[in-house]
Amino acid sequence: MTMAAACPGCAAAPLAIEHAKIHAAPALVLSLPGIHCAACIGKVERKLNALPEVNDARVNLSLKQVSVQGNDIDADSIVAELKSVGYDAYPLDLAYLETRQDSVGRNLLIRLAVAGFAMMNVMLFSVAIWSGASDTTRDLFHLISATISLPAVLYCGQPFFSSAWTALRVRGLNMDVPISLAILLATAMSLYEVMNGGKHAYFDAALSLTFFLLIGRYLDHHTRSSVRSAAKELAALEVHTAQRLEDGKAVKTAVSSLAVGDRVLIPSGVRVPVDGTLDSLNALSDRSFLTGESAAISLTMGEIVQAGEINLGAPFEMTATAVGNDTTLRRVATLVEMAENSRNSYTNLADRAARIYAPAVHLLAFVAFVMWVWIDGDIRHALNVAVAVLIITCPCALGLAVPAVATAAIGRLYSMGFLVKSGTALERLAEVDIAIFDKTGTLTLTGRAANLDHLSATHTSIARALTQASDHPVSRGLLAALPSGPIADLTDISESPGNGMQGIFQRQAVRLGRGPWLGANFSSVGLRVGLEDAIALPLHEVPRKGVKTALDGLRALGIPTRMLSGDTQDAVNALARRLGVDDVQAQISATGKHDYLMELQQQGSHVLMVGDGLNDTASLAAAHASVAPSTALDASRNAADVVLLRENLDDFPTLIRIARATSRLSKQNFAIAAGYNAIAIPIALLGYATPLLAAIAMSASSITVIANAMRVRFVK
């Protein structure tokens, strides 16, 4: 550690490698959403460490993950072990996870620590000078301050210098230009003063400026990286394996290794990984991601199956015709990603402030310099005043104004189940004045329920017995919709793949399944007992929990709601009536949605788009702000600003309220910073600014701004 004091940067590299060696890459990382306390850590680690194949298992409570090291680790058996102690675990695809070392964040933190150390030491000498040290003592203190400050400023200020240089090279101005100028000029001028035995040195100001600004920079980075890793985890959660048929046997392989011509087995309830043709006799598929249509589509042998569809029926086999980036799904997604993003042209609040602030400050400092040269002809004094103006205009409050509020708001929203992906998303959400919702998968869940009021008690108990015996998604949906009660005593229960369930009840054959299989004239699922007529159990969608609260809440905030769906007019109207949506459009295609939205935006509305399917992706990207549920396709989640981690929509209006509060508090912070400047600038211009005054103004405004930002936690 002796070398660390000399140069923390150089010491960091070898130590980082050493650190990586100790914590070798884990064989398996699982997401454990259910862990929350010390007892959970103990239970999970004890269970896993007791397994012979596990070398080490370590829980990370902040990330809610456990990483397991060892040889021949089987993900499924680990999941089963964790299930036995009561935790649901989901294996994460390591290729999609961020490398665990956050080198940029660590780098900023090291600079922050060095700046803090240097600032405090220099401040000790400064206090002595302010309280009256003079002559040789003052010169000695100045000299020591210079020795500490010079390397510290050059090392810690690098993030600002490089950013300012990037902006200047393209002849632009950003916030970092006045910051760098203030830091460098203050240091250079103080050095000159020290050499000539001058009275005022601004070393402490240069260092505290660097320190406070690094706090803002670190907060900003920390928020963004934690959100990014949460988004990465969502992608890593998805199943990236498929079952390839090799000599009639299903072998688990990575989706990326599938090739055209491979035969793939698609189990019930699983998303199809590739485009292809159906090899099984028939299949039932959910294509709502593409069309928005809620009804299942039945396919027969030889028909085309597209990547992204969900198998709602019995397991089926297919032959791949397009894989990876050639699938329709990927091609459309890529098109959307490439399409012009309206938000690229959005200028965030901080940049807008910097555009006014940066030229104004430079001009002011220059005017001060010229004015004082003209008044007393003393260039050294004039330069002193100019630097004092640069320091005292206090870019640190401005640098902290937005990141401090955004960090507090994004942290609070994350704990409420909103993953805010983009930094400017909150500012844009605050401006939203109309909300457009997709129906299937957004307002409703992909699961299905039936209207079961017309079933007798006996029929209900039979249906319960039949559905309980099957893992089929339709059965599970039905079972969830059935009221709890007695279960009929059935014998010889068996599943007829692709058709339904059958059994014997009191010497009568009972069947639950597709209409034609029951010999009925309806196409939906039904139940037939013995020789009675079959009873239809039409399936409909279940609205998400809290949808009504969410829509009412939005209206109370002055945001009208509309629903655009690719589904049939009847299905859309039925749901709209139940939920009280203000306006609906049915049977609208993906381009139709996009055009509708663009038209609204051209009329000057700021549209909030909420959707999950591929048919919503273009709209999500084009909208002023967008939200996607976590069950959405990868492409939709990437296009959206905010990802909803919870099923419940109750808190949706709070998202808007917090966004509005964030915007309001950021503006207040700018006003506070401007207020300090209004007092300090005249003093500096008149030449009365001392290093003590600069230090007080800087600290006071930074602390006020941070304290004000914390108020976002109390927004109801």
Place this chain on the structure above:
Amino acid sequence: MNILLILIPVSVILGALGLCGFLWTLRSGQYDDAEGSAARLLLDDEELDGKSSQDL
């Protein structure tokens, strides 16, 4: 004023020690799981007696 010749180096060295301490905690990954570290305090020693105790 000769006392300054001792006190100044002492104050600078103390500060540098604090800095080194912080950098050490940072590099040994003590900020990687802040919530977990807080919770682990409540665990009994034998609960952590798994294989992980080797590298603690």
